[in-house]
Amino acid sequence: MTRLILIALTGAFIAGNAGVASAAPFKPCVVYTEAGKFDKSFNEMAYDGSQAFAQKTGVAVAEFEPAGEDAYPGALQAAVSAGCTDVALIGFRFQAALAAFAPQHADVRFTLFDGVVPGNNVASVLFAENEGSYLVGVAAALASKSGTVGFIGGMPAAVIERFEKGYAQGVKDTRADARVLTGLVAADPKGFSDPFAASEIARDMMRHGTDVLFPAAGVSGLGALDIGNSKGALGVGVDSNQNYLYPGHMLTSMVKRLDVAIDRAFDAGRQQTFKPGITRLGLKEGGVDVVVDADNRAVWTPAIVAAVARARQAIISGQVKVASPS
Numbered sequence: 001m002t003r004l005i006l007i008a009l010t011g012a013f014i015a016g017n018a019g020v021a022s023a024a025p026f027k028p029c030v031v032y033t034e035a036g037k038f039d040k041s042f043n044e045m046a047y048d049g050s051q052a053f054a055q056k057t058g059v060a061v062a063e064f065e066p067a068g069e070d071a072y073p074g075a076l077q078a079a080v081s082a083g084c085t086d087v088a089l090i091g092f093r094f095q096a097a098l099a100a101f102a103p104q105h106a107d108v109r110f111t112l113f114d115g116v117v118p119g120n121n122v123a124s125v126l127f128a129e130n131e132g133s134y135l136v137g138v139a140a141a142l143a144s145k146s147g148t149v150g151f152i153g154g155m156p157a158a159v160i161e162r163f164e165k166g167y168a169q170g171v172k173d174t175r176a177d178a179r180v181l182t183g184l185v186a187a188d189p190k191g192f193s194d195p196f197a198a199s200e201i202a203r204d205m206m207r208h209g210t211d212v213l214f215p216a217a218g219v220s221g222l223g224a225l226d227i228g229n230s231k232g233a234l235g236v237g238v239d240s241n242q243n244y245l246y247p248g249h250m251l252t253s254m255v256k257r258l259d260v261a262i263d264r265a266f267d268a269g270r271q272q273t274f275k276p277g278i279t280r281l282g283l284k285e286g287g288v289d290v291v292v293d294a295d296n297r298a299v300w301t302p303a304i305v306a307a308v309a310r311a312r313q314a315i316i317s318g319q320v321k322v323a324s325p326s
Contacts, residue, residue, distance in 0.1 A: 024107070028053070028266040029062040029084035031075045033091050035193060035219050036065055042218065042239040042258060046090045046113070049259030053266045061266075069189060072097040080105055086269035088262050089113065092159055093189060098122065109274045111265040113258060114159050120276050123268075125261050128282030129159060130166030130324045131315050132254045133214075135283075135290045136236055137170020138311045140212040141178050142304045143234055143251055148179040148209035152201050152224050154217035155184060155191035161325040163216040163238075163254075169323050174307060181205045185220045195223025202227050212236065212251055225250075234299065243295035251299055252290045261287065284316045 030037075030050050037047040050061045062082055066075040072094055079087050087108060089098060092115035102110050102119045109121055116124040140149045151167050153160035168180045183201040185191035198220035202213050206228070213228040214236035215221030222245075225235040229246040237243060237253030261281060268274045281287020290308065292300055314320040 024083065024085050026059065026086070026270050027062065027082075027084050028059065028086045028088070028269060029064065029079045029082070030088045030262070031064045031066070031072075031079060031090065031094070033093060033192075034066060034068050034071075037063065039219055040222065040240060040242060040245075042114075042256070043090055045240045045256065045258040046088065046262050048240075049262035050088070050266070052259060053263045056263075057270065059266075059270070069093055073101065076101045080108055085109065086111070086266055086274075088265055089115075090258075091115065092157060109269050111262075113261065116278055123265065123274065123276055124278045125265070126278060126280045127256045127258075127261075127287050128280060128322075128324070129162040129216075129254070129256065129288060130169075130322045131282045132256070132288030132290060133163045133166030133216075134170035134173075134315065134320070134322045135308050135311055136214055136252060136254050137167040137172075137180075138174045138307050139251055139290065139300070139304050140167070140214065140234075140236070141171045141174035142301070142307060143299065144175075144178065144212050146209040146211045147175065147177060148181065149212040150181045150183070150202065150205040150210040150214065152198055152205075152213065152215040152217055152221065153182070153184045153191070154220055155186055155188055158325050160184075160216055163214075165323040165325065167214055170311065173311075173320075179209075181208060181210055185217050192218035192220055194220050195226070197223070199223035199227040202233075203231070206231050206233055214238075214254075216254075237291075241291045241293070243291055243293055247295040248298060250296045252292065252296055254288065254290055257281070257287050257289075282315075283312060 032043045064075045089112045095115040098117045111123045202224035212234045215224040228235045229249045234251040241253045243250045
């Protein structure tokens with residue numbers, strides 16, 4: 001079942017789109033995964049970006065929240081039926097539905113985040129999670145007292161591999177004798193919505209000495225962070241800044257600037273500068289980074305600050321090549 005929500009703004013659909021030549025009035029829309037727009041993670045970062053765009057332009061943004069993956073095609077149809085001209089899809093799990101749907105609607109511009117679908121009306125936006133996760137690995141290696149750190153992925157996927165490989169490389173490049181324990185919540189998308197399962201994986205990792213936990217598992221990751229906090233392990237937030245969840249007990253958050261990317265995507269549609277194809281956003285482009293703020297600053301020693309700064313510059317300059325599955 002698909003739910004349609006309109007962001008209420010004074011003067012919605014006013015002069016923000018005046019003068020733009022288009023076959024239909026510009027109407028941006030977002031289709032979230034079933035985790036919902038307030039998942040404290042990837043969807044919520046997209047929501048923040050769409051809100052910023054709406055406030056900046058006065059153009060209302062329609063939102064669709066399908067109940068599950070089997071409802072994705074219906075959500076796409078609902079968006080088009082509602083007159084959406086620019087549709088943002090939040091996550092690689094929309095790839096199959098979009099590949100079948102986009103060719104039938106050549107007059108609609110689609111932007112897929114975290115996945116790739118070819119087509120003259122599809123822009124695919126990828127993030128270099130491996131680069132941001134490398135910085136997390138550097139910090140984790142220096143913050144860990146035990147020399148054992150953990151990574152928990154939601155399910156097998158290229159995007160999860162980029163997180164894992166970058167993190168492990170950052171740890172090992174910083175502390176060669178460190179151990180990186182890894183686990184997956186599930187073999188399918190349920191791995192992104194099972195906090196209990198993630199907490200059990202985290203609990204087992206801590207039994208084996210892990211004192212830094214980095215979950216890249218959507219809502220599931222919240223379970224890992226919670227048990228880690230209760231047992232004394234430092235946590236790492238993902239996608240959105242999650243440092244506020246456990247102030248003083250979060251090492252950092254590896255953010256993907258989906259808020260900025262979705263704002264740019266809608267701007268491109270509004271200005272008629274949309275370009276299909278693949279865009280990759282890494283450290284150099286400001287697409288990923290680690291967060292240091294009032295909630296975790298005390299955890300960052302001068303050694304961590306200096307090491308992460310060096311690693312960031314080395315990646316941007318090309319001196320360090322971070323492994324990636326794709």
